[in-house]
Amino acid sequence: MDLRLTERSAEPLTEDRVWARHPRRTGAVLIVGAGAVGGFVAEELARIGFSPLHLVDPDTLALENIVRHPLGAPELGQPKATALAGRIRRDFPSCAAVGHCADFTALPDEERWSLVRWADVLVAATDSAACQRAVNKAALMAGRPAVFPAVWVDPRIRDAEVGEILWTLPGRRTPCYECAAAFRRAASDTQAARGARVDIQLIALATAQVVTALAHPDDARSALLDRRHTAIYLHGFTPTSPGVEAVFPTDGLSSRSVRVPFPPRPCPVCRGWRYVASTDASAGRDDGLPPPRGGAQPRWPVGAVLTAVLLLVTVLFVVSLAQSTHS
Amino acid sequence: MGAAPNSLQQAELTEEQAREKEREWFLDAETGELKPDERPGDDPRSQPRPVRAARWTFD
């Protein structure tokens, strides 16, 4: 690391001082979406030590963004991705952050591929289901883990109240984003909410922990990754509304890890399905992640079992028939 | 400064809340609902109802 001087003090930013109270965890992360969620995730990853970070977002910072974005008034009208990357490089010189003012889905294949290939972990924090799906496909093709942070809104109260973090491992070891988001094709998702009762930064902090765990499977914090529960839901300090209190029976800060089953039919993207992929997922022990709690029971395909039984009965019948003919 | 008791929150829960906290949930990707896993011995009428929330990401 270069011994750059800060503007106000003559103290050099030496590596051992920067990480004196916080052992550095590093790795390369591609963050698609540099909005309220992705922006805070990027900042937190820089604090943890990740580098390089590539941020991709086509939007510019608008006035209504600044109450829930790491950037502020000085950056109004600037592209979010490049402005935030610049801020991160200035505030955390050990992080090589690069901004790309672009729509990930519209990038030329080669450019998209080169962004994905070098990353250790992908984060998809966009407001577009199509873009989230594009990141999912890219992660599967490149064999990279991916994290999909979002916010859930109660359609009746139109308040954002619950944070959602889905995470995926490649190779059908976990259900992919598509497996978890079939309903999102129906496009009934809320496009606007009145307010945020869940702290966005809480979701960003938790997302950064999931990224760290995925990038460092030997780290103690990887214990939070349980392949049988690949969706994490977070509730903030606000009183629980009736719509979600069944999931969060107590008021206040809490999280819940939720099971995402493989789909009953093969997933069009990862090809995982309930009867094959679940046995794969419980059998594969090559990812360094902790063993699933509670032990997944391998499930047999009902059709195959019935066919085998039918075949056995037929064989026994033919054999007994042959024997009776001989005698 | 003494160590905070680990089980303070658990101790403050009612029996029903503690039981519900232990319950497993799964995401039904077809409906977008979080649904409770059925547990042996549970009265189906006392099962929590599925929770439906629309997804939204901040811009």
Ligand SMILES: [Zn+2]
């Ligand atoms: Zn899938």
